Amino acid sequence: MNSAEHTHGTHGTNGTGGAGTETEVTVLGLGLMxxxxADAMLTGGRRTTVWxxxxGKAEPLTVRGAAEADGIRAAVTASPLVIVCIRDYTAVRDLLDPVADALAGRVLVNLTTGSSEEARVMAEWAAxxxxxYLDGAIMMTPPGIGAPETVIFYGGDEKLFRTHEPVLRLLGGRPTHLGEDTGTASLYDVALLGLMWGTFNSFLHALALVETEGTTxxxxxxxxxxxxxxxxxFMGLYAQQIDAGEFVATDASLATQLAPVEHLVHESRARGVDxxxxxxxxxxxxxxxAKGHGLDSYARIIDHFRTAAS
Ligand SMILES: NC(=O)c1ccc[n+]([C@@H]2O[C@H](COP(=O)([O-])OP(=O)(O)OC[C@H]3O[C@@H](n4cnc5c(N)ncnc54)[C@H](OP(=O)(O)O)[C@@H]3O)[C@@H](O)[C@H]2O)c1
Structure with missing residues (x-):
């Protein structure tokens, strides 16, 4: 890398300072997220380089004081903390491989969505x-970035996370470190998305049923x-039962729940609902x-999901 990349690679109001630390934070990728x-970093008063x-996507940020790097190497070398948020991990590797040497001594926070396996591979690559390296999963859409209630999960070195927690808090008021394993953020991300989609599907199915009677x-x-x-x-009750491995129903047994769900199938079919x-x-x-769990609570169904996984 040449010295020009260090000292003249960025332009904007914040592009001054010592070699490699012209700004406090760099954000790579200026899609919606x-x-x-980057906007949240500026709101938090951090000197920010963007790329x-x-x-053509940097202007709304440079007018607010961000420095725009004129290349990926200049962007990486501008700050000790580099945040990347682009389409996927393949794009991250393709982007950073050619400038990997410039990341030495810096901290990379990857907020791109991916799998836990990809996160672990990325952590090894960075090391x-x-x-x-910290791997993050943003549990919010762009308008919620910077809000006090916004949760961003992080996995990786806890000391590193604690060091950078104040600046990461600018992105979402509830930065949550899940563990030393860099894969945890991605895992919890998809687990909670699954919970969301399952709930949405049940909500939409219920709506399709009641609208057959004209209910909006x-x-x-x-x-x-x-x-x-x-x-x-009930989820609270079931969580206790699952952790204890004790499933005896104290609410409604599985045997009791078979008839209502059969009514739901029947009602759906009768009303032309999927x-x-x-x-x-x-x-x-x-x-x-059939496995003899009729007296157990609904929490017993965990066995089905565990078995399918193995
Ligand atoms: N939007 C959300 O609600 C949300 C929530 C949580 C997590 N995320 C995650 O955040 C990441 C970005 O999402 P987004 O909503 O910002 O998407 P987006 O608006 O479509 O932006 C995609 C970004 O990725 C860049 N990109 C794509 N391929 C690239 C490559 N090969 N090299 C360099 N840059 C590349 C694009 O650059 P160009 O402008 O050059 O195309 C653009 O900056 C994704 O991993 C997404 O899953 C998004």
């Missing part, structure tokens, strides 16, 4: 080049959200009953 991350593969979605909404509050309290979601639930319960 990357631009929001995007396709030119191999002498860079600190907004009319049904308060009943649904009230019901979910009750459902989440039956696959309730049929899946019915089959889970029927399988558990």
């Amino acid at each position: 990357g631009a929001a991350l 995007n593969r396709t030119p 191999g080049h002498g860079a600190g 979605a907004t009319e049904f909404l308060p009943l649904a959200t009230d019901w979910l509050t009750g459902v989440s309290s 039956t696959r979601l309730p049929e899946y639930t019915r089959d889970l319960i029927a399988d558990a009953l």
